[in-house]
Amino acid sequence: MALIGTFEDVSFAELLQMLNVGHKTGRLTVQRGNESASLYITGGQVRRAVSRRERGPDLVYRILGWNTGEFSFERTDEPVMRNIKESTEALILEGMKRFDEWERVESQMPNMHVIVRQCAFAVNERFDELTLPAQVVLRLVDARRDVATIIRESGLEPMEALTAVTELLAEGIVEEWSTPRPMGDVLATNGQLPEATGAIDLRSSSYFSSKQQLSERNEVAVHRGTEDKDSG
Numbered sequence: 001m002a003l004i005g006t007f008e009d010v011s012f013a014e015l016l017q018m019l020n021v022g023h024k025t026g027r028l029t030v031q032r033g034n035e036s037a038s039l040y041i042t043g044g045q046v047r048r049a050v051s052r053r054e055r056g057p058d059l060v061y062r063i064l065g066w067n068t069g070e071f072s073f074e075r076t077d078e079p080v081m082r083n084i085k086e087s088t089e090a091l092i093l094e095g096m097k098r099f100d101e102w103e104r105v106e107s108q109m110p111n112m113h114v115i116v117r118q119c120a121f122a123v124n125e126r127f128d129e130l131t132l133p134a135q136v137v138l139r140l141v142d143a144r145r146d147v148a149t150i151i152r153e154s155g156l157e158p159m160e161a162l163t164a165v166t167e168l169l170a171e172g173i174v175e176e177w178s179t180p181r182p183m184g185d186v187l188a189t190n191g192q193l194p195e196a197t198g199a200i201d202l203r204s205s206s207y208f209s210s211k212q213q214l215s216e217r218n219e220v221a222v223h224r225g226t227e228d229k230d231s232g
Helices: 011-023 057-064 086-109 120-131 132-138 146-153 158-168 206-231
Strands: 003-006 026-032 037-042 045-051 070-075 116-118 172-177
Touching: 003 045, 011 026, 011 057, 037 057, 037 070, 037 116, 045 057, 045 086, 057 086, 086 132, 086 158, 116 120, 116 146, 132 158, 146 158, 158 172
Parallel strands: none
Antiparallel strands: 003 070, 026 037, 026 070, 037 045, 116 172
C-alpha cells in the first residue's frame, strides 16, 4: 500500500527519518507545482535521487528546503543505479546544517525578502556564460520567490547561493520585482490570453495615441487644402 501525504503535515526530513527507521525499500516521488523528483530507497537508505534537471545529494538538499509539496511512497524491488554514497542520516544532518547557515545568512543580510524576476533578453544572451551556481539559482527566479526562499531551495551552500544571486543582480540578468498594482478593471480574456493586470488606457498607449495623432494631422491637412482652394 502506498504512503501518501503533504509536506505541510510531514516535513521531508521527517519523512526520510521514518523510512530509514522502518528500513523501507521503494520509490519516493515528490512534487511541487511543475517540479517533481524520484528517490529510490533501499533498506531505509537513499541510494538514488533524480529529477529532470538535477540528481544526487544536491537534489536531496534542495528538496529539504521545500515547505510545501506532495509525496507518495511505493514499495518496489526494481534495481537501482546508485548516485548517492552518503547515508540517509548524513544527508539529513547536512541538510540541517545548511538550514542553520541559511538562517544565519538571512539574519545578517538586508533585503533577503526582496522578490526578483528574470530579465528575459539578458537571460537568453548570457545564460551559457554564467557559473553553475548562478544557473541553478536562475532556474528558481520566477517573480514569486524572494531571495531567502531561493537560497533555501537552491540546494547550494548558503553563501555560494547568495554570491550567485549577487552575481545575477550585478550583471542585470535578474532585477528586484514587486507585483504591479491594478490600474483599472481587468479585461476579460475568455481563456485566449493571460489575464491582464490592468485596463488599457487608450489615451496613453503609444499605438493608439500615435494613430489618433496621425488622424488629427490628416484632418488638419485636408482642412488646409480646402482653405487653399477657396482662397485661390
